[in-house]
Amino acid sequence: MSHGSRNLFAWLLLAALADASGIPDVKLGLVAPPSEANAVSFQRGVQLAVANANEAGEAQVALEVRSQDGQWGSSGNDAVQLVSDLRADAIISPSDGATNHLILQVSGRTQVPVASLCSDSSVTSTGVIWAVRVVPRTDQEAEALFASASRPDQSAPTWWAVVPKGRPGRAVRHDLEVAARVTGTHLEQILDALEAKTDPEAQVHLIVAAAPDGVLTWLAPLQAGKLAAALRAAGYKGQLAGPSPLDSPEFFSAAGSAADGVRITLFRVDPDFRSRAEGFEGQFRKRFDSTPDFAATAAYDAARVLIEALRRGKQDAGYRQFPVTLPVAGAKGDLHFDNLGNRTDALQVMTCKQGCFIPLLAGETKS
Amino acid sequence: MKTQNSPSKRAIAAALSLLALLPLTRGSARPATAGAEGSPISTIVRFENFGEKDGLPSHKVHSVLRAKDGRLWLGTNNGLCLREADGRFRTYGTKDGLSHPTVLGIAEDTRTGDLWLATMQGLTRMSGGKLTAFTQTNSGLPNNVVYGVSVIGDTVWAATAAGTGALDLKNNSWKIYDQSNSAMNEPWCYSVAQGDGVVYLGVWAGGVVEFDPRTGLFKAYRDPDGDFQIQLTPDSGPVVDVTSGVAYDAGILWQSTYFGLSRYDTSRATWRTWVQDKSPLLSNFINTVFAHGKVAWLATDRGASVTDGTNWVNYSVDENGRGIVRTYRPGEETQVRTMTTALADGFVTAIWADDHEAWIATSNGLSHGIFAGPSGSPAVASNP
Numbered sequence: 001m002s003h004g005s006r007n008l009f010a011w012l013l014l015a016a017l018a019d020a021s022g023i024p025d026v027k028l029g030l031v032a033p034p035s036e037a038n039a040v041s042f043q044r045g046v047q048l049a050v051a052n053a054n055e056a057g058e059a060q061v062a063l064e065v066r067s068q069d070g071q072w073g074s075s076g077n078d079a080v081q082l083v084s085d086l087r088a089d090a091i092i093s094p095s096d097g098a099t100n101h102l103i104l105q106v107s108g109r110t111q112v113p114v115a116s117l118c119s120d121s122s123v124t125s126t127g128v129i130w131a132v133r134v135v136p137r138t139d140q141e142a143e144a145l146f147a148s149a150s151r152p153d154q155s156a157p158t159w160w161a162v163v164p165k166g167r168p169g170r171a172v173r174h175d176l177e178v179a180a181r182v183t184g185t186h187l188e189q190i191l192d193a194l195e196a197k198t199d200p201e202a203q204v205h206l207i208v209a210a211a212p213d214g215v216l217t218w219l220a221p222l223q224a225g226k227l228a229a230a231l232r233a234a235g236y237k238g239q240l241a242g243p244s245p246l247d248s249p250e251f252f253s254a255a256g257s258a259a260d261g262v263r264i265t266l267f268r269v270d271p272d273f274r275s276r277a278e279g280f281e282g283q284f285r286k287r288f289d290s291t292p293d294f295a296a297t298a299a300y301d302a303a304r305v306l307i308e309a310l311r312r313g314k315q316d317a318g319y320r321q322f323p324v325t326l327p328v329a330g331a332k333g334d335l336h337f338d339n340l341g342n343r344t345d346a347l348q349v350m351t352c353k354q355g356c357f358i359p360l361l362a363g364e365t366k367s
Numbered sequence: 368m369k370t371q372n373s374p375s376k377r378a379i380a381a382a383l384s385l386l387a388l389l390p391l392t393r394g395s396a397r398p399a400t401a402g403a404e405g406s407p408i409s410t411i412v413r414f415e416n417f418g419e420k421d422g423l424p425s426h427k428v429h430s431v432l433r434a435k436d437g438r439l440w441l442g443t444n445n446g447l448c449l450r451e452a453d454g455r456f457r458t459y460g461t462k463d464g465l466s467h468p469t470v471l472g473i474a475e476d477t478r479t480g481d482l483w484l485a486t487m488q489g490l491t492r493m494s495g496g497k498l499t500a501f502t503q504t505n506s507g508l509p510n511n512v513v514y515g516v517s518v519i520g521d522t523v524w525a526a527t528a529a530g531t532g533a534l535d536l537k538n539n540s541w542k543i544y545d546q547s548n549s550a551m552n553e554p555w556c557y558s559v560a561q562g563d564g565v566v567y568l569g570v571w572a573g574g575v576v577e578f579d580p581r582t583g584l585f586k587a588y589r590d591p592d593g594d595f596q597i598q599l600t601p602d603s604g605p606v607v608d609v610t611s612g613v614a615y616d617a618g619i620l621w622q623s624t625y626f627g628l629s630r631y632d633t634s635r636a637t638w639r640t641w642v643q644d645k646s647p648l649l650s651n652f653i654n655t656v657f658a659h660g661k662v663a664w665l666a667t668d669r670g671a672s673v674t675d676g677t678n679w680v681n682y683s684v685d686e687n688g689r690g691i692v693r694t695y696r697p698g699e700e701t702q703v704r705t706m707t708t709a710l711a712d713g714f715v716t717a718i719w720a721d722d723h724e725a726w727i728a729t730s731n732g733l734s735h736g737i738f739a740g741p742s743g744s745p746a747v748a749s750n751p
Contacts, residue, residue, distance in 0.1 A: 076512040076528035080487045084469055101555055102512075102528055105571055106487070108557075108611065108625070108654075109429065109471055109514060111714075111730060122572065125595045126609045127625025129652060129668065317730065340596075 024062035026053075026310045028303060029088030031066050031078050031103060036094045037220035038245060038295030039067060042117065044288050045299030045331075046092060049307065052283070059311045064088055076102035083112045089318050090114065090306040092299065095135075095245065097122060097171045104128050111319040113309065115302035116341075117295070119243060120171040121178070124340045130319035132341035134301045134330075136244060138172055140347060141265045142179035142216065145241045148263060148349040148360060149214055157213035157239075160189045162203070162227060164219060169193070172218050188212060193219055193227070204230045214239035217262075221246055225254025232258035239263065247294035247350075247357050259352045263360065266294065268348040269332045277332035292331070301330040305337075408662055408673050408680050411725060411736035414690065416711040418732040422456035424448055428728035430485075431719045432473040439726060440482065441733060442470025442717075447484060447493070464498030466491045466511075472526075476518040476536075483523050485513040490525050490532075501534070507541025508532045515558040515569070515612075522580070524566055526556035531568050544568075550576050550585035552608070558655070560613045560620075562633070567620055569610035575622050575631075588622075588631065595626050598640065605629045606640040614658035621663045623653035628665060630676055639676060647679040647695040648672055657718045664725065666715035671727055671736075682706075682736075684713040710734045 030046050032039040043065060053061045064086045066078040075098075082088040083106060090113040093103040097120040104126050107114045113130040116123050119138045124131065149157045161176050163169040173190050180187035189210070194200040207215060208231065215231065217224040217240060224242050231240065241263040245251075252259050269277055280300070284292040292300070308328045313321035323341060327334040336344045350357035419426050423443060430442030439450040445468050446460040459465055466489030474483045482493040488511045489502040503511050510529035517524045523534040530545030545554035551573050558569030568576040574589040592599035595607045605622050612623040622629040627642035641648045649665070649672035657664040665672040670683035679695040690709030694702040711732030719726045725736035 076510065077488070080467075080469075080512055084467065084487055101553070101571060105514065105528055105555055105557065106512065110469070125607075126572070127595065127607070127652065129625070 025059040026090070026307055027062045027064065027086070027088050028306055029064045029066065029079075029082030029086065029091045030299075031075055031082070031091065031099060032094050033067055033075070033099070036096060037222065037250070038095060038117075038248070038293075038299075041248070041293050041295035042092070042094060042299040043067070044284070045292065045296035045301075046303045048280075048284055048287060048296075049300045049303030051287070053303075053307050059307060061307055075099040076106060079103040079106040083110050088112065089310050092116075092302045092306065093118065095119070095295075096168065098167055101126070104131060107131060111317065113306060113318050113322060115306050117298050117302055119175075121175050122171060124342050127340075129341075130322040132305055132322070132324055132337050134305060134335065134343060135298050136265060136267065136347055137342060138175035138218070138243065139179040139182070141243055142176050143183050144265045144347045144349055145214075145216070145263055146179060146183045146185040149239055149241075151213060156184060156186050158186045158188045159214045159216060160191065160207055160210065160212040161187065161216035161218055162191045162193050162207075164223075165192045165195075176216065176218065193223060200227075200230065201234075204234050204236075207231060208234045208236045211236075212238060214241060217242045217246075221248040221251035222254050225251040225256075225259070228255040228258040228262060244294045244298075249290070249293065252352075252355050259355065262352045264350050264352075264357060265347040266350050266357065267333065267343065268346045273333040276329075280331040297331045301328075301335055304328055304330055305335060407660065407675050408678050409720075409722065409725075409738040410680055410692070410694070411682060411706075412739045413706065413737045414708040414710055414727075415735040415737065416708070416732050417456075417735070418711065423733060424456070424458040424460075426731050428716060428730075428733050429469065429471045430473050430717045431726045431728045431733070432475060432482075433719055433721070433726065434475050434480070434482070435477050436480065440473050441728065442473050442484065444469050446470070447473075447491075459493070459498060464491070464500060466500035466502060471513070472515045474516045474518045474523075476523075481518075483516045483518055483525075485516040485525065487512055489513065490516065490523075490534075507534070507543065509543045509545065509554075514556065517559045517561055517566075519561045519566055520580075524559045524568075526559040526568060528555055530554045531556045531559060544578070544585075546573075549578070550587035552587065552589070557610055558612045560615045560658075562615045562620065563618070567613045567615055569613035569622065570608075572609050574605045574608045575610055575613055575620070598627075598642065602637075602639050604638050606642065611653060612655035614656045614663065616658035617661045619658065619661055619663075621656045621658055623656035623665060625652050627651045628653060628656070628663070628674075630663070641674075647674075647681065647693070647701075649681040649683060654715065655717045657720060659720050659722075662720075664718040664720050666718050666728070668714050670710060670713050671715050671718060671725075682710055684709045 032042045050061045050063045093100045093116045095118050100116050100118040100123050108128050116133045119135050121137050124133050151157050163172040194203050217227045228240050244264050246264050305328045309321040310318045323339045324337045327336050338344050349360040351360045425443040425445035427444035432440045441448040446458040447470050449457045467486035469487040470484050472485030484491040489500050490513050492499045501508050509532045510527035512528040513525050515526035521536045525532040530543050533542045551570050553572045555571035557571045560567045566578045577586045588605050590608045591604040606627040606629045607624045614621045618634050620631040630639045643651045650667040650669040652668040654666040662675045673680045681693045683691050685691050690706030692704050711734045712729035714730040717728040727734040
């Protein structure tokens with residue numbers, strides 16, 4: 001019997017034993033604390049991917065979720081618990097940058113693969129080979145949004161941005177500045193979002209008075225929606241834009257009619273994959289009685305990447321399957337990654353019309 | 368393979384090792400011997416490998432230390448492990464008082480013989496055979512995830528996921544250093560090393576932070592160009608800010624990263640950096656670095672790389688499982704040779720070495736690197 005045949009036989013035997021014993025082939029860990037704006041969507045997206053994999057007989061997949069808020073650094077403990085005590089083969093990390101770095105530190109020492117839902121560019125600049133990011137980078141999104149805007153006199157539009165306070169805002173600020181530098185955009189002001197107790201109205205009036213051509217509301221969906229509504233109510237007429245997660249019910253609800261015309265970016269859906277996308281949306285609606293938002297779709301994709309990579313490398317350690325060089329079938333198309341784990345799939349600028357984001361048509365690029 | 372080979376087996380292995388030193392591809396036919404050709408880098412001629420079948424509690428080894436008394440300690444995925452005098456492995460786990468089975472770092476208080484263990488859920492002290500756990504809840508440890516530990520004078524330094532903790536052994540008091548009271552850009556500490564009168568902290572996304580306990584002052588060494596992919600300003604600071612390890616000896620500070628290697632000559636205050644595309648560095652992905660004299664031993668994802676900054680010796684495993692050694696010296700053709708033995712695995716996690724031997728921790732076993740003797744013959748293993 002050849003070496004390869006022996007390996008195959010051993011693998012089939014192990015798979016049969018694992019199946020008989022109920023031991024999963026792949027165990028995924030998800031860190032989604034309630035403070036994460038998209039925690040529910042993340043859980044639903046991953047749950048659907050796990051259910052689909054199990055129903056399709058691709059692999060026996062189990063899911064462990066850590067969803068507790070804690071003191072600074074506790075996400076590292078969550079990651080340790082997932083990897084060490086619960087024996088997770090891979091971790092899906094949420095959108096918060098600090099949480100991602102804590103998880104990546106654990107991953108770096110334990111070689112447990114990570115699929116990240118964080119758009120901070122710093123996540124894939126750590127160099128952890130077995131980490132991928134399924135959402136677009138903030139600087140990529142901002143570049144596309146900046147490029148989509150123009151003025152009638154062809155001069156460069158001026159932009160302001162509102163970002164979260166503290167470390168999350170520092171990471172966003174860095175990435176927006178990079179995007180502005182790359183595109184030659186005049187990003188005039190980046191403001192820290194004010195909390196309700198510190199008079200956000202004053203900030204709104206400041207923006208309205210300055211009347212920039214565009215405002216990036218780079219906040220969580222609920223806060224971004226409230227800001228968009230406040231800006232429109234105060235008479236702001238310029239372009240509003242934000243990150244991909246604004247494709248969410250929380251944003252539409254908080255923004256109301258102010259959501260119309262807001263731009264975001266999403267990964268382009270190839271017409272060839274339209275039926276796959278519709279199938280995913282149908283499955284999601286059937287299971288959760290709601291439409292999958294950006295966060296749920298991204299979480300589904302994160303689980304798909306990890307399941308596929310670990311399944312492909314079952315005879316070997318999971319980390320050796322990275323970087324991911326082969327396309328992975330995602331919710332709405334195939335996912336492709338570069339050597340750093342960034343998505344290489346094309347982004348498309350979307351605009352909100354009547355409560356949903358649709359592709360921005362050529363000729364609609366004036367701000 | 369175990370070390371308890373008979374003398375005749377050792378002689379055969381030695382002869383095979385010498386045969387293996389014949390060139391595989393190009394370069395001169397002379398054997399690569401320790402320092403005999405002007406290089407300060409000792410050359411490994413043979414590996415002895417150990418795995419679970421030999422008594423290791425896990426195939427995944429994270430840390431290795433030969434203590435002052437000669438005993439070899441291993442931090443594994445499943446406990447702390449001591450290699451006994453008879454070559455057998457003895458494991459200490461959570462039932463013995465270890466705070467967590469995964470031991471990422473080991474440091475010795477050479478004055479007392481106490482061991483300090485960095486684990487994924489706390490710091491553990493081994494004193495007189497007794498294990499005592501220090502956690503967030505029972506001590507001043509800043510975070511339970513401890514990546515590195517070092518004993519410097521009367522202070523135990525613990526690099527954790529939320530700052531560095533400093534335990535003063537004289538009065539049993541803790542101090543915490545993080546982004547709020549030091550030069551750290553981020554609190555995510557990954558490694559700690561003793562310098563000459565100073566402490567070096569390897570900070571994830573914060574470069575290297577130097578702390579002088581006499582003055583209480585911090586100094587941060589950061590990547591001057593801030594770019595992790597392209598070295599816009601090589602040899603002017605750390606190669607990147609995400610530090611995977613720091614090590615210091617003989618006036619040289621080494622920083623390992625996942626994007627290359629940096630060296631800081633403290634007497635000249637000069638930096639040098641290496642990336643794999645522009646140097647013999649085996650891989651940019653360096654898990655940890657160990658310093659011995661002016662030589663750095665690099666634990667990479669493609670094998671072990673050894674350098675003094677000028678000369679390089681790289682040990683890797685080819686696709687057929689054979690050990691390959693590549694030697695680089697300035698002005699000379701690269702020598703590539705096969706070995707009769709290979710590293711236990713190409714994914715190296717940590718190394719301990721001195722003038723006589725190297726112990727190499729990998730993700731799939733432990734390797735004992737036996738150096739060439741003065742005459743070019745393999746040195747006899749000096750295990751207890």
